[in-house]
Amino acid sequence: MNNFVFHTPTKVIFGKNTESEVGSLVKEQGCRKVLVHYGGQSARKSGLLDRVFTSLQEAGIAYTSLGGVVPNPRLSLVYEGIELCRKEHVDFILAVGGGSVIDSAKAIGYGMANDFDVWDLYDRKNTAKACLPIGCVLTIAAAGSEMSDSSVITKEEGGIKRGYNSPLCRCRFAVMNPELTYTLPAYQTACGAVDIMMHTMERYFVPDDTLELTDGMAEALIRTVMHNALILKGEPQNYKARAEIMWAGSLAHNSLMNCGGPNGDWASHQLEHELGGMFDVAHGAGLAAVWGSWARYVFHDKPERFAQFASRIFDIECHGNARETALLGIEAMEEFYRSIDMPTTIRELGVALTEEQIEELAAKCAFGGRTIGAFKTLNQEDMAAIYRNARG
Structure with missing residues (x-):
């Protein structure tokens, strides 16, 4: 740690x-x-x-x-x-x-x-x-x-x-x-839930060893948001569900989930920022649209971490095959996004990316020659590949 x-x-x-x-x-x-x-x-x-x-x-x-x-x-x-x-x-x-x-x-x-x-x-x-x-x-x-x-x-x-x-x-x-928050449209509520979860997941998917206690808090936070996001689909004025998600939003991004680990990966956020800048898409929806592509691109570097996530968030049993369990966890997260009417591809955002736009997004994301990510370091070519895979 x-x-x-x-x-x-x-x-x-x-x-x-x-x-x-x-x-x-x-x-x-x-x-x-x-x-x-x-x-x-x-x-x-x-x-x-x-x-x-x-x-x-x-x-x-x-x-x-x-x-x-x-x-x-x-x-x-x-x-x-x-x-x-x-x-x-x-x-x-x-x-x-x-x-x-x-x-x-x-x-x-x-x-x-x-x-x-x-x-x-x-x-x-x-x-x-x-x-x-x-x-x-x-x-x-x-x-x-x-x-x-x-x-x-x-x-x-x-x-x-x-x-x-x-x-x-x-x-x-x-x-x-x-x-x-009672009067928020359902789409905005769902976008918020994704953003909260992603703030936690960006810190969870890191290459270094982390504190078990911090992992446990992160996992509990993610499960809490998922549970209450589904409640709010049918009960938008459920005070307890609103309160749970509001408090989770603060805890997800006040640095508590960093304790004992590195500062986080943040590649999905950086990739979404360029989508938001170019196409003005809702931030949470943009994160949901790119996360699966990012996850499938990087999980090979430490499949055990994704397998742990799959097991503790979705109760997916790991029978000694971390890669298979990791993929099942990624699929389960995308299925959750769909259950709250969030996109899992960029096309579902209403954006039909051209190859030229993919290259532009990657170039903007790599401004100044920078790389992004901690779980796996991504260069401009990697960024373009993730956008391409997320296109849908």
């Missing part, structure tokens, strides 16, 4: 009606003016924004607001947010939404606190020295951005989607009321 440092500075306020505590939480941070950052009109129509504004007013906190965040959050809105924050002398950013809103808020926070173009962080040309403090009111269980050190932004010019990681952007607090 590897040495590790586990530090989770985010204060979690979990449960019904917790959004009413936002004002006092911001006040604890000693901030004077807040940017309330959000997505479309659902937060306004549901009354959530009004409740947040009321809580801020009651605490004596001034605020301004900026909506318009979309899935695969755009760099242009980040720039708009930075300009607004400077104009309004904002010293705290409150994200009201899901991972896309929180990621956008983090990027604005970086842009406010550093004296260079914020895209330089995502383009690997600079390193953050600071970030404006961030808090969030979570409305979608998926990305785990409420407790993670990561932010992913899409640059419209060229359709480039990039992530940046730094502990500086971790939320000071995360307000998590499962009731706020």
Whole structure:
């Protein structure tokens, strides 16, 4: 096992009606003016924004607001947010939404606190020295951005989607009321479940030995999400199922599942980022579409790890043939994706990839000559092969 440092500075306020505590939480941070950052009109129509504004007013906190965040959050809105924050002398950013809103808020926070173009962080040309403090009111269980050190932004010019990681952007607090996810469309709920599972699986499928305890937590988390995702197909307002998945989303991506192992593989995420950048597909659906192709491409390097996964997640017996058991586990995971109406090929995303597009995706993923993956190191040729196999 590897040495590790586990530090989770985010204060979690979990449960019904917790959004009413936002004002006092911001006040604890000693901030004077807040940017309330959000997505479309659902937060306004549901009354959530009004409740947040009321809580801020009651605490004596001034605020301004900026909506318009979309899935695969755009760099242009980040720039708009930075300009607004400077104009309004904002010293705290409150994200009201899901991972896309929180990621956008983090990027604005970086842009406010550093004296260079914020895209330089995502383009690997600079390193953050600071970030404006961030808090969030979570409305979608998926990305785990409420407790993670990561932010992913899409640059419209060229359709480039990039992530940046730094502990500086971790939320000071995360307000998590499962009731706020009741009205999510079934497709979005399923996408969120896949994203949560993949954050765990990226850390699970690694070449090094890991802690048995961390493996057990990861396996329990995956099984919990699978069980409750199926419940929510028929009972979208089941509070317990919503709560289980919301808490799983945070634990999957707050570094707990890294403890004792390497930082993770992340190849599936990197491959999906390029799909999201070029075709604006939903992140969770894109992950489901490429995972099986990735898994079949790499499992030969350590089939015992995939066999363990098959046994502990799907109760598939291993009769001494790790490769056969591994393949059965991969097939079982794809069957689960189908059971919650998620794609298992890129064609099922509504994207008919040409050979030229496959080469472009691989070239973007390998920008700067980089390789991806830890379970198996993948170069540009490998990336193209996985896209090709996932095409469908």
